Amino acid sequence: MGNNEVITGADYKRMIIGAYSEFILEYEKINKLKKNGRFFYCGKPGTDVLRTMGAAVLPLADSVNESIGGLARRVADAAVLGARGNGGVILSQILRGLAKGLVGKYNATSQEFGKAFQYGILYAQKAVPEQKNRPIIVASKIMAKGAYHAVKSGLHITEIIRAAIKAGEESFTEKIDAGEMIMQVFLNGCLKGIIGEFVSPTLPFSNSFGVNRQEKLISPYDDMVRPYCITFMVANPKLSVTLIEKELQEIGNFVVVERRFRNLFIHLHSEHPGKVLERAVGWGHIGEIHINIMAEPHAMAMVQQSFLLPLALMTVAPNEEAGHRLQEAGATVILDGSDPSGPSVEEIVNAAHSDIANKYIILTDTEHIRLVAHQARRILGDRVEVVIADGEDEQIQAVRAFFPEDDIKVNVARMKHAILLTSQE
DSSP: OOOOOEEOHHHHHHHHHHHHHHHHHHHHHHHHTGGGOSTTTSSOHHHHHHHHHHHHHGGGTTOOSOOHHHHHHHHHHHHHHHOOHHHHHHHHHHHHHHHHHHTTOSSEEHHHHHHHHHHHHHHHHHHSTTOTTSHHHHHHHHHHHHHHHHHHTTOOHHHHHHHHHHHHHHHOOSSOOHHHHHHHHHHHHHHHHHHTOOOOOSTTTOSSOOSOOOTTOOOGGGGOOOOEEEEEEEESOSSOHHHHHHHHHTTOEEEEEEEETTEEEEEEEESOHHHHHHHHGGGSEEEEEEEEETTSTTGGGGSOOOOSEEEEEEEEESSHHHHHHHHHHTOSEEEEOOSTTOOOHHHHHHHHTSSSEEEEEEEESOGGGHHHHHHHHHHHGGGEEEEEOSSHHHHHHHHHTOOTTSOHHHHHHHHHHHHHHHHTO
16 A cells, blocks of 8 residues: 655655764764774774765755755755765765656655665665675665565655665674664664654754764864856956956855957856856856756766876875875875865866866775775766775885876776785785
């Protein structure tokens, strides 16, 4: 039997905020469980997923009466680019799959939402094709199976989520894994959100702080992303290039304003394309508008650019001293890796979106951001290859094996061989 329950964009908003609030309460417990796994949970997995969810909730702060499909898409785009650490990437893919399952819907039935959740689990599995048996993937598949039976029985959304949680809890071992807890916290938060039994401790969503705040609560504003790459022309502009650049810097980044005869070419990244175009209307006649969603696979391959180099090596350095050593060894682009969560997907995409090189090899010295680098590769397409080292010694030797005049595949093979030789010493 079915039911007539309708899930709206407002319901979805509460679910995502509920999940974020639950991670604020539980992220330190997840961090303490990292010892149960090496590949996924080096670093602080609880902090990684909290910051990923922080990026995901920011588009909800100013949302009013939006469709569930549109809202889910905005949340997913922000999560995919704001993802940090391996656990954050997997969670972002669950949100992306949810959005794909809800595409085009203003509201959704319980059955439609339950099926979208299962779709999200499939996306999470695709994020780690070589590691299908990892606890977070196993737990998500078990929870999806529990949700499937509840959907077939025509239950309401709260019962579908409860069934998924119960299926997961019954499968957990006595020594719960960090990945299992991530899924448990996520669904418990979604449940609390849908029934309204949560208090958000973050300013955008609540004026009363109903939980005990830590002295250094991680602000979601620190992880805000700008998922939309916007380019357009302004004919006969009324303002100077300097004034337009200054105005755009307030609502975007990667701002480029170039004079082309009597017109201006404008390029920037923003979280609100509509706000950019609303401002631009006052500058003159606008046209040739292109908006690329950077969170989509291969979207950035569509952006036409001119490049200084055919190939560059991008590395992540934990501090300034390590950055100098990598640069001296031959690295072209150094990303700041001093943040314990490592760079976000957006930071890698933005670096590759500069005009330095047409293609990049991303080299990191830790497994912690393996999936972050691979998520950036999915977005950038064949412009990027990824090489993972274990420690600075292997990373330095890999950099020394890089020769920009050679083909990207040849370089990747030589760098991996250099890592192998170093590991055997």
